[in-house]
Amino acid sequence: MAGFDLLSDQGLRLDGRRSNELRKIQCKLGVFSQPDGSSYLEQGNTKVLAAVYGPHEIRGSRAKRLLDQVLVNCQYSMATFSTGERKRRPRGDRKSQEMSSHLRQTFEAAIKTELYPRSQIDIFVEVLQADGGNYSACVNAATLALVDAGIPLHEYVTSCTTVLAPPPATSWDDEKLEEGEIALVDASHREETSGSPTLTVAALADSGRLVLCQVGQRLHLDRMNRALERALQGCKDVRDVLDEAVRDHLANCGISEAASS
Numbered sequence: 001m002a003g004f005d006l007l008s009d010q011g012l013r014l015d016g017r018r019s020n021e022l023r024k025i026q027c028k029l030g031v032f033s034q035p036d037g038s039s040y041l042e043q044g045n046t047k048v049l050a051a052v053y054g055p056h057e058i059r060g061s062r063a064k065r066l067l068d069q070v071l072v073n074c075q076y077s078m079a080t081f082s083t084g085e086r087k088r089r090p091r092g093d094r095k096s097q098e099m100s101s102h103l104r105q106t107f108e109a110a111i112k113t114e115l116y117p118r119s120q121i122d123i124f125v126e127v128l129q130a131d132g133g134n135y136s137a138c139v140n141a142a143t144l145a146l147v148d149a150g151i152p153l154h155e156y157v158t159s160c161t162t163v164l165a166p167p168p169a170t171s172w173d174d175e176k177l178e179e180g181e182i183a184l185v186d187a188s189h190r191e192e193t194s195g196s197p198t199l200t201v202a203a204l205a206d207s208g209r210l211v212l213c214q215v216g217q218r219l220h221l222d223r224m225n226r227a228l229e230r231a232l233q234g235c236k237d238v239r240d241v242l243d244e245a246v247r248d249h250l251a252n253c254g255i256s257e258a259a260s261s
Helices: 094-110 134-149 174-179 221-252
Strands: 025-029 037-043 046-057 071-078 119-129 157-165 182-185 198-204 209-215
Touching: 025 134, 025 221, 037 134, 046 134, 071 094, 071 134, 094 119, 094 134, 094 157, 094 198, 094 209, 119 134, 134 157, 134 198, 134 221, 157 221, 182 221, 198 221, 209 221
Parallel strands: 071 119
Antiparallel strands: 025 037, 037 046, 046 119, 157 182, 157 198, 198 209
């Protein structure tokens, strides 16, 4: 592997994964007793805590009150020690506000908001360690926290970040070489910052309905479709991992799957 190549001659990434493999995901529900729901998730070396409060009465200005659905409030923050460089403002900066807005958009589409009119649900996520796919890891952790809080969802909402990487000089697969760029699922920080195009997707995994799609660079439609297809498959793979974690949590709590459904 030479220079900044993201793939070796054998088709392996920098961390030994194949192009379509997720990073190792470890997660746990109910890590705090104070919130109505909480979770901890590790996706590779990216580590996230999520907490959910509500539904409760809307606080603050009455102008925010929604008569026919719940108000979803999201707050994204990063610990000052989450990256190699100490972060001066863990929350409230432009990047955090943008991420909070994306999270709100995502969960407004996933939560059955019509069940809680004139109410508010607060979702707090904090990145403890950042190593790529921060938004995706936050979505996945928040989904588990919502399930732990008993908030009805249309489906599991999951997220995945894909990077379009050039093939190695000597391809392990002539067909892949002819296709050009290769979509790398669940990108790490090194892959995200390599200069290759990135695509971050959040979707209702069972139906494949997109709720958020963010492109890091301009992409031709043909390149976009290749990355999107791989990202949606990544969302479905993450969904299977989260579903297994939820079932294990219910079993540990002594709740049968029939009762939970």
